[in-house]
Amino acid sequence: MEMAVGPHRRAFRPPCDVFETEKHIVIRVEIAGMREEDFRISLDGRVLRIEGSRGDAVEKLTYQRMEINYGDFALAVRLPYAVSQSEVEASYDRGFLSVSIPRQPQRRRIPISEAGSE
Numbered sequence: 001m002e003m004a005v006g007p008h009r010r011a012f013r014p015p016c017d018v019f020e021t022e023k024h025i026v027i028r029v030e031i032a033g034m035r036e037e038d039f040r041i042s043l044d045g046r047v048l049r050i051e052g053s054r055g056d057a058v059e060k061l062t063y064q065r066m067e068i069n070y071g072d073f074a075l076a077v078r079l080p081y082a083v084s085q086s087e088v089e090a091s092y093d094r095g096f097l098s099v100s101i102p103r104q105p106q107r108r109r110i111p112i113s114e115a116g117s118e
Helices: none
Strands: 002-004 010-012 016-020 024-030 039-044 047-054 071-078 089-093 096-102
Touching: 016 071, 024 047, 039 089, 047 096
Parallel strands: 010 071
Antiparallel strands: 002 010, 016 024, 024 096, 039 047, 047 071, 089 096
């Protein structure tokens, strides 16, 4: 998905996977050519936002084909429950940004005992 943001720049949404492990919800974004400081990750209630900008391609070249997206990017992932920002961890390795969020413990039904049954 591309969005125009100016006469020579465009915004794009990098591909991402959202999956669950036994202990975490993981958002994995494929976005090569970045540094850790190029990302902005924020949490607003139940929405995790990942934004940044990948440097422009060299404009003086005459491209025969251009499939790599450059410019601003943004994506938002709605989480199934609210989490604290201090619980969110992120790492960047070999072109993949991984954001890991602890899974919420399963809710259990609490049985109600009859009064005086002790």
